[in-house]
Amino acid sequence: MLFRRIYQFLIVYMVAIAFLWMIKMGLSLSDYVIPGIFLVAETAGQVAEEYVFDVINTLSIAVLGQALSIVLAFTVGISGRKSSWIGSFIKVTAYNIQAYPIVALAPIIFILLGDGFIPRLLIASMICYFPLLLSILGIMATPVEDIEHFYIVTGRMRWQLEVKIRAFENLSKLTTVISGSATLAMAGTIVGEFIAANAGIGYSIRIALYQSDIAKILVALFMIGIIISIYQGILETMGEQIKNKWSISKEGVVL
Amino acid sequence: MRLECHNLNFTYPGNTTAVINNLSFSMKNPGFKALFGPSGVGKTSLAKMIASSKFRGSKDIAIENMDTILYSYNLERLPGWSSTGNHLNKVTSSEKQSVKEQLIEIFELKDVLGSRFSQLSMGQQNRINLIRYLLQDFDLLIMDESLANVDEKLRETIILAIKELFSDKMFLYISHNLMEVSKFCSQILVFRKSLENKNSFVIKGQDCKKGYLLDKKQLDITMLEIMNAF
Numbered sequence: 175m176l177f178r179r180i181y182q183f184l185i186v187y188m189v190a191i192a193f194l195w196m197i198k199m200g201l202s203l204s205d206y207v208i209p210g211i212f213l214v215a216e217t218a219g220q221v222a223e224e225y226v227f228d229v230i231n232t233l234s235i236a237v238l239g240q241a242l243s244i245v246l247a248f249t250v251g252i253s254g255r256k257s258s259w260i261g262s263f264i265k266v267t268a269y270n271i272q273a274y275p276i277v278a279l280a281p282i283i284f285i286l287l288g289d290g291f292i293p294r295l296l297i298a299s300m301i302c303y304f305p306l307l308l309s310i311l312g313i314m315a316t317p318v319e320d321i322e323h324f325y326i327v328t329g330r331m332r333w334q335l336e337v338k339i340r341a342f343e344n345l346s347k348l349t350t351v352i353s354g355s356a357t358l359a360m361a362g363t364i365v366g367e368f369i370a371a372n373a374g375i376g377y378s379i380r381i382a383l384y385q386s387d388i389a390k391i392l393v394a395l396f397m398i399g400i401i402i403s404i405y406q407g408i409l410e411t412m413g414e415q416i417k418n419k420w421s422i423s424k425e426g427v428v429l
Numbered sequence: 430m431r432l433e434c435h436n437l438n439f440t441y442p443g444n445t446t447a448v449i450n451n452l453s454f455s456m457k458n459p460g461f462k463a464l465f466g467p468s469g470v471g472k473t474s475l476a477k478m479i480a481s482s483k484f485r486g487s488k489d490i491a492i493e494n495m496d497t498i499l500y501s502y503n504l505e506r507l508p509g510w511s512s513t514g515n516h517l518n519k520v521t522s523s524e525k526q527s528v529k530e531q532l533i534e535i536f537e538l539k540d541v542l543g544s545r546f547s548q549l550s551m552g553q554q555n556r557i558n559l560i561r562y563l564l565q566d567f568d569l570l571i572m573d574e575s576l577a578n579v580d581e582k583l584r585e586t587i588i589l590a591i592k593e594l595f596s597d598k599m600f601l602y603i604s605h606n607l608m609e610v611s612k613f614c615s616q617i618l619v620f621r622k623s624l625e626n627k628n629s630f631v632i633k634g635q636d637c638k639k640g641y642l643l644d645k646k647q648l649d650i651t652m653l654e655i656m657n658a659f
Contacts, residue, residue: 320506324558327480327499328565330520342510420510 176407183403187396209389217389222397225378229397232363232374233405235291239298240359243306244352246299251310252337261315268307276300277365284370294366294374301362302355309351313344342420349413353406360402430568430599431493432456432479438489439474448474454631456599456616461592463610463634464603465655466620472603476500476571479601495568495599502573505558507546513557514542521564528594532560535590537583551578556587563591571601588613589639611651612637619658630658 198208205213254264280297287293314337321339325331341348367376375394382390432455439449448471456462464472478484480500485492492498507516521529533539536556541549549557559575576584591600592613604610610617615636620629632654635647 320504321508323505324501324520324561328520338510339508342508 176404176411179403179407179410180400183399187399191392206386207388209392214389214392217387218393218396221378221390221393225375225394225397226401228373228375228378228394229401232367232376232398233360233401235294235374236298236356236359236363237405239295239363240302240352240356242295243299243303243355243359247303247306247310250307251314252333254311255314255337255340265311265315268304268311271304276304277362280366280369284366289370289372294363294371297366298359298363301365302358305358306351306355309347313347314340316340318343345413345417345420349410349417353409353413356406356409357402360398360405364398430457430459430495431491432462432495432569432599432601433491434475435489435491437475437478439471439478441474449478452629454618454629456601456618456631458615459597459599460636461588461600461602461614463614463617464601464620465605465607465610465617466629466659468605470620472620473502473573476573476601476603479569480571492569497565497567498569498571499562499565499567500571500573501559501562501575503555503558503575503577506554507557507561509545509547511545512543513538513546513549516546517542517557517561517564520561525564529560529564531594532563532590536560536587552580552583555579559587563595567598569599569601571603573603574605575602576604584609585613589637593639607652607655608648611635611648611655612643617651617655619655621659632658 194208195211197203198210209217250264250268254261254268277297279300280293283293283296287296318339321343322331322336325335363374364376364379367374368380371377375398379391379394382388382394434452434454437449437452438447440447452471452475464475466472477500479490479492480498484490485498507513517529517533533542536559538553538556538560541553541557546554546557555575555577556579559572562570562575576587579587588602588609602610602614612635614634617632617634618629619632632651634651635644637643
């Protein structure tokens with residue numbers, strides 16, 4: 175799963191680069207507009223190490239932001255799963271806020287909190303929180319009647335059991351949503367850094383943008399793609415392992 | 430123990446045709462009773478109404494000396510994170526441990542207690558589901574095709590064992606097996622697809638118990654009565 179993610183990214187990246195170079199050749203564009211293969215390689219040699227640390231810096235913020243939003247989304251999703259007024263209120267609020275582009279709030283956060291760790295973390299978690307919340311709310315609010323019926327009629331149903339049943343039955347969906355939200359968290363952090371932070375790969379891309387250096391941007395995109403692919407691959411592998419451990423007995427395999 | 434319906438009507442919201450139309454019947458005393466009829470005539474709807482606390486207090490459904498009514502059906506599943514044996518242990522009180530062991534033996538499930546629910550055959554899944562209901566406190570247990578996909582011989586063994594072990598309880602058995610309901614049930618409420626007022630009949634069954642001697646002639650009569658009412 176981990177390697178598949180990396181292969182997929184490499185294929186997409188190569189296709190995109192090939193397309194750029196086809197345009198460069200077709201329109202006879204200079205290296206200033208679209209850098210050639212040698213210039214990109216030379217730039218990579220100069221900045222690769224620095225960019226790896228920048229991406230890791232960004233990823234650490236994204237991972238923290240994602241973890242924060244997962245905890246928050248589960249807390250709110252579990253509280254809002256009931257069809258009580260508070261549950262309906264949470265659902266309606268989440269749907270409405272989700273419709274608003276959260277990234278547009280980033281400048282306000284930077285004005286109020288300044289550059290640094292907290293605003294980057296806040297933007298990363300806000301961007302992946304609402305899609306996560308909607309998926310978790312959807313999963314937690316949908317009864318698994320064939321399993322829950324017995325516990326309800328015999329008076330054994332507790333909220334912990336209800337959550338466990340619904341999470342277990344939707345484990346694949348949850349794993350997909352969580353690994354998908356990693357991209358959102360990363361995108362959120364980069365956008366935050368791009369707007370006003372003083373560290374991370376988004377900040378480096380901003381500098382490259384001011385220098386109109388596409389070669390640096392292509393190297394940065396490569397680093398981001400590889401590292402996010404590894405992170406997503408790890409998340410998916412973890413999800414798969416949890417699923418296997420939870421659902422397959424020692425005596426045999428699930429058909 | 431008494432279960433009665435008086436001119437019961439029920440239409441699902443958004444539908445114009447009634448699923449249950451002017452239904453009246455009376456069932457008394459513990460034992461196996463059956464709801465029999467073609468698909469879509471309202472057997473499951475009636476069963477759910479009887480089990481639902483929302484309808485229980487209504488003037489159309491009268492229930493006497495039965496406080497706990499459980500409804501079980503054949504598509505139920507056990508959670509998949511643990512073995513079926515563990516799930517059974519968790520829902521069985523300490524005083525019912527010996528009954529549990531007895532039922533596992535009768536239901537022929539000893540070898541599958543270490544397996545997850547999804548690893549069992551459909552017949553085994555239905556049997557394990559029925560056992561956990563039998564281990565609860567109840568006065569009336571509704572078994573909606575709870576023994577589907579179980580072979581005929583074992584089904585007979587199970588029904589006879591339940592009748593013997595739970596002789597003070599009432600069971601409402603929903604099945605499409607004419608021979609089975611005629612043989613083992615004391616009263617059979619036969620539903621028919623009809624728009625007439627009288628769309629159900631209660632027929633007396635053979636109510637066979639463990640070690641029974643079958644009166645084939647009487648069984649044929651019961652089966653014919655059911656088919657005529659159908």
